[in-house]
Amino acid sequence: MITLDSLTKDYGKNRAVNELSFTIEPGTVTGFLGPNGAGKSTTMRMILGLDAPTSGKSLINGVGYEQLRHPMRTVGAHITGTAGHPGHTPRTHLKALAQSNQIPASRIDEVLAQAGLQSAAAQRIGGFSLGMRQRLGIAAALLGDPQILILDEPMNGLDAEGIAWIRQLMKNRAAQGGTVFVSSHLMSEMQQVADQLVLIGRGELITQAPTDELIKGFAQQVIAVRAPQASALAGALAGHGAEITEGGGNRLEISGLSLAEVGAIAFSNDFELHELSQARGSLESAYDQLTRDTVEFTSSTAGKAMGK
Ligand SMILES: Nc1ncnc2c1ncn2[C@@H]1O[C@H](COP(=O)(O)OP(=O)(O)OP(=O)(O)O)[C@@H](O)[C@H]1O
Numbered sequence: 606m607i608t609l610d611s612l613t614k615d616y617g618k619n620r621a622v623n624e625l626s627f628t629i630e631p632g633t634v635t636g637f638l639g640p641n642g643a644g645k646s647t648t649m650r651m652i653l654g655l656d657a658p659t660s661g662k663s664l665i666n667g668v669g670y671e672q673l674r675h676p677m678r679t680v681g682a683h684i685t686g687t688a689g690h691p692g693h694t695p696r697t698h699l700k701a702l703a704q705s706n707q708i709p710a711s712r713i714d715e716v717l718a719q720a721g722l723q724s725a726a727a728q729r730i731g732g733f734s735l736g737m738r739q740r741l742g743i744a745a746a747l748l749g750d751p752q753i754l755i756l757d758e759p760m761n762g763l764d765a766e767g768i769a770w771i772r773q774l775m776k777n778r779a780a781q782g783g784t785v786f787v788s789s790h791l792m793s794e795m796q797q798v799a800d801q802l803v804l805i806g807r808g809e810l811i812t813q814a815p816t817d818e819l820i821k822g823f824a825q826q827v828i829a830v831r832a833p834q835a836s837a838l839a840g841a842l843a844g845h846g847a848e849i850t851e852g853g854g855n856r857l858e859i860s861g862l863s864l865a866e867v868g869a870i871a872f873s874n875d876f877e878l879h880e881l882s883q884a885r886g887s888l889e890s891a892y893d894q895l896t897r898d899t900v901e902f903t904s905s906t907a908g909k910a911m912g913k
Pocket of ligand 1: 616619620639640641642644647648789790
């Protein structure tokens with residue numbers, strides 16, 4: 606179990622993580638989601654004792670990371686950019702880790718096989734692709750056969766087979782009672798693997814909820830409409846407080862109004878409708894709505910910063 610209690614991190618005047626409090630339970634895959642710069646990596650680094658909190662604390666099975674007697678046997682972590690010295694090979698890298706953490710050498714071949722790295726075990730890490738580095742980082746996380754896995758964007762750079770592998774690995778670990786805490790900035794990645802979601806924006810907790818519940822909650826609020834005069838209809842609906850996303854093919858996705866209200870507004874303004882339905886809310890649209898005001902870097906803010 607991982608517990609955060611008002612965990613906070615300031616970098617100078619920039620508050621990267623602001624009073625985060627939540628608990629990650631065993632037996633689940635918990636997705637840690639937020640836009641770029643939301644504070645996911647900083648939070649994970651604090652949990653792992655790699656960064657000191659400005660205030661607050663994080664506990665692993667009730668104690669601070671630095672108090673764990675055999676850290677790699679309790680928590681396996683993969684933080685991007687930490688997968689070994691370029692001059693090492695997977696085997697020498699894992700051997701050094703095993704020795705310094707009193708892990709039996711027999712685990713090295715087991716995790717190399719698990720990560721699909723046997724044939725590359727004697728190659729220099731310096732020549733590895735991003736996907737191979739990710740595999741090695743995950744192999745290292747598994748080395749101590751830990752009950753808890755903390756993985757920062759593990760799917761980055763993996764091909765389809767690699768993504769399927771890491772998904773299955775996380776699900777298996779959780780099914781065996783493990784605690785899996787995995788970050789991503791892509792809702793689509795988490796939708797398929799996470800039982801629970803913790804959403805953050807600008808370092809603050811937006812929500813923590815079961816994935817199903819989040820999808821259901823948003824599905825009830827999204828109405829889909831197709832109309833030949835979609836743009837004009839969007840204007841009329843916006844006048845009644847609706848939030849509208851214009852899709853292709855004269856399709857609108859509407860939130861903030863009920864199905865009946867959308868129908869009534871269309872009818873009273875003489876709009877012809879080709880579809881009026883309750884859309885199946887994707888987690889992507891839930892995510893967009895929840896994080897809309899917390900996105901630090903967007904194309905539009907980048908454009909403004911460049912004077913456009
Ligand atoms: N070492 C550092 N020094 C100064 N500021 C930092 C440092 N590390 C992170 N930050 C800032 O803290 C904030 C949170 O960054 P963090 O990398 O934790 O976000 P993230 O959610 O992991 O983003 P991404 O999805 O892009 O990896 C950002 O504003 C970032 O610029």
